[in-house]
Amino acid sequence: MYQFVTGPMAWIAFGIFFLGMAVKVVSLFYLTREKDKVVFNHFSWQWSLKSIIRWLIPFGSRSMREKPLFTIITFSFHICLLITPIFLLSHNIILEERWGISLWTLPESVSDILTIVVIVTVVFLALRRIALADVRIVTSAYDYLLLAITAMPFITGFLAYHQFSNYKFWLIFHILSGEIMLIAIPFTRLSHIFLFFMTRAHIGSEMGQRRGAATW
């Protein structure tokens, strides 16, 4: 089982993730060129980049400043979510073993804390969906499902790392849940990882190049 999930299954998961996203981004680009020509009328690299960068910086936009607590939570969530798996020692050991490459790695005590941050912020995001009326009204089971898909690799990775009861079970569960997340990305809202840059470039140009208005 361990052989399967770290071998063929891992190839399948990464394959679907990269290929799926490439197909998605390219097909959206061509669909836009065919049907939404208006998007390209006022396209501007300068306004696009400003609009993207402002929204990647914590508190870089007025909207974020108006909801400071949520902004802190969501940035903590996203930053730890992206950094931890890439610079995790255990992941890089696997990379080293398989392909002989490895990146700079985080000390294990640090990655452990970042993992806890992700888990705690996900709990907060879920509670927020219940507590605030304006979030609750647009929330459905699907939103919780996506939070669960995102949180699962962190929860199971944490349990495996701490050798919580049955190590083998948690490890395999962890790898599977990581693969489920990767596979889910191109087919769900999680595709925002890439589409974020496209939609922000559009609104940045639409408001900026066309009207000189800032979108942050």
Place this chain on the structure above:
Amino acid sequence: MAEPAVNVKLIKERLAFLKGGRFKAWLEICAHCAYCSDSCFFYLAHDKDPKYMPAYKVKQTLDKLYKKKGEVTWEELEKMADIAYGDCTACRRCSLYCPFGIDVAVMIAAVRGILCGQGLAPKGLQDAAKHHWETGNQMAITEEDFVETCKWMEEESEEEMPGLKIPIEKKGAETLYVLNAREVKFYPQDIAEAAMILYAAGEDWTFPDLGWDMTNLAMFAGNAQVMAHSAKLVYDAAKRLEVKKIITSE
């Protein structure tokens, strides 16, 4: 009273036509995060009643139409009309507050287009669009009445500003002046006042005899055909009279 039948085929066609890269991406990635709520004055003016938060309005209209593949009942369409015409002005403010820059206004405008195709646009807007299509202005003022009103205002201004003229259809003028048909019908004094300003400023200007109404209520109704027609009347007048610029009232 029996409910009118929904033209599902037409809705399906519109939905397919509208599904470009923008709608596809926006509908998919809306995170239901509510960053947009406080940007909408409808939401704030209703004491933060969640049903006025922008993403919810899309969820109840365009998103629902796509999810149901256009197969909706008349009752559902009427609810959507209440939202698309009554709860959103398509001001686009929320798109500046959304982390993905999702343009709710453009989607609501698309919903209006679909509803207009089913005859669900508010009656006032439908009538105005019909008038614009048939007569070139939203209040169905005849060319004769328009010319007469201008003449009358010219005479009224004589005393205050001797020599003032209200030119109509003067080819080669520098500036085309266009206004709201309501001014002609209800507030003709506006014409005199604008003419005085233009005269005092030494502008070489003219009204067109057709295409002088710059309002576009068809746009608010979601009637693309009349919307384009109304804008083109002004554009054509500017071309025809070879003006260099257009000044609009209001």
